[in-house]
Amino acid sequence: MEGEPVNVSEFQELARQALPKMYYDYYTGGAEDQYTLKENVEAFHRIMLRPRVLVDVSRIDLSTTVLGYRVSAPIMIAPTAMHKLAHPEGEVATARAAAACNTIMVLSFMSTCTVEEVASSCNAIRFFQLYVYKRRDVCAQLVQRAERNGYRGIVLTVDTPRLGRREADIKNKMVAPQLKNFEGLLSTEVEDDEGSNLEAFAKETFDDALSWRDLGWLRSITSLPILIKGVLTHEDAIRAVEVGVDGIIVSNHGARQLDYTPATISVLEEVTLYFPTGLVMQFM
Numbered sequence: 568m569e570g571e572p573v574n575v576s577e578f579q580e581l582a583r584q585a586l587p588k589m590y591y592d593y594y595t596g597g598a599e600d601q602y603t604l605k606e607n608v609e610a611f612h613r614i615m616l617r618p619r620v621l622v623d624v625s626r627i628d629l630s631t632t633v634l635g636y637r638v639s640a641p642i643m644i645a646p647t648a649m650h651k652l653a654h655p656e657g658e659v660a661t662a663r664a665a666a667a668c669n670t671i672m673v674l675s676f677m678s679t680c681t682v683e684e685v686a687s688s689c690n691a692i693r694f695f696q697l698y699v700y701k702r703r704d705v706c707a708q709l710v711q712r713a714e715r716n717g718y719r720g721i722v723l724t725v726d727t728p729r730l731g732r733r734e735a736d737i738k739n740k741m742v743a744p745q746l747k748n749f750e751g752l753l754s755t756e757v758e759d760d761e762g763s764n765l766e767a768f769a770k771e772t773f774d775d776a777l778s779w780r781d782l783g784w785l786r787s788i789t790s791l792p793i794l795i796k797g798v799l800t801h802e803d804a805i806r807a808v809e810v811g812v813d814g815i816i817v818s819n820h821g822a823r824q825l826d827y828t829p830a831t832i833s834v835l836e837e838v839t840l841y842f843p844t845g846l847v848m849q850f851m
């Protein structure tokens with residue numbers, strides 16, 4: 568590549584050159600045949616713009632609000648696990664970038680920096696993403712730590728009763744590092760050395776009995792607004808509103824969970840048609 572990178576694909580190529588294969592594959596991979604992974608990109612290619620001309624664009628303002636917080640554009644930072652696999656500063660650097668862009672960062676439950684380190688690193692508005700483990704006490708402690716440290720919302724990811732089957736991770740025997748947030752609470756080490764350690768960890772730890780009923784439990788341990796992430800149908804969105812969530816994130820988890828689901832962008836309309844603006848969002 569000549570000169571500085573000018574688009575996301577060029578940054579991706581630099582990442583491929585810089586990262587160990589195991590981590591690059593983890594970051595970029597999708598589940599199973601990776602059909603949805605391809606669709607997530609191609610569905611955007613099918614959307615054409617319909618420009619109108621002779622409009623004064625000398626002053627434009629893309630800002631909007633999310634749960635009452637102003638962001639400079641309708642773009643937020645999605646929760647992604649384990650940033651230190653790519654850079655020693657990890658999620659602290661991502662939070663600084665969120666602050667610089669005046670947007671919201673959602674910190675992953677599986678972050679490599681702690682809830683506290685990210686909170687004290689800058690003044691970015693932060694939400695905290697939650698996976699529900701069988702050990703509910705661990706989840707409750709993390710949610711309460713997030714609340715105490717000024718996180719403004721809980722993003723409950725609901726599309727991961729078990730981890731998607733990521734074939735590259737199986738081949739690479741992807742290793743999950745010990746996560747500092749869980750020190751003294753739970754070990755992220757697993758015995759299984761057959762395939763993906765991360766998949767084995769999730770199988771052992773994530774609560775696959777999680778259901779709509781558990782929203783009541785989450786409400787009982789936090790007063791923060793609750794968003795659910797991973798909705799792909801209007802039926803589930805309606806259910807989410809009925810149980811009183813504060814926001815819905817339309818998502819197929821970057822095609823990393825169930826393969827052969829539709830591209831996220833292609834179901835956004837189905838979901839939003841049913842709702843007043845402001846309740847539904849999609850990450851990219």
Ligand SMILES: Cc1cc2nc3c(=O)[nH]c(=O)nc-3n(C[C@H](O)[C@H](O)[C@H](O)COP(=O)(O)O)c2cc1C
Pocket residue numbers: 593594595645646647648675676677696724796817818819820821822823831849850851
């Ligand atoms: C490397 C990587 C790690 C991710 N880790 C998490 C995570 O810890 N929690 C989570 O809820 N989503 C996680 N995601 C999913 C993203 O939040 C997001 O949903 C996805 O990248 C974009 O797809 P979407 O537009 O369908 O949401 C991860 C995605 C990637 C690429």
Ligand SMILES: CCCCC(=O)C(=O)O
Pocket residue numbers: 648677730765768769820823
């Ligand atoms: C058990 C790790 C889950 C992180 C995650 O959500 C992802 O890799 O997509």
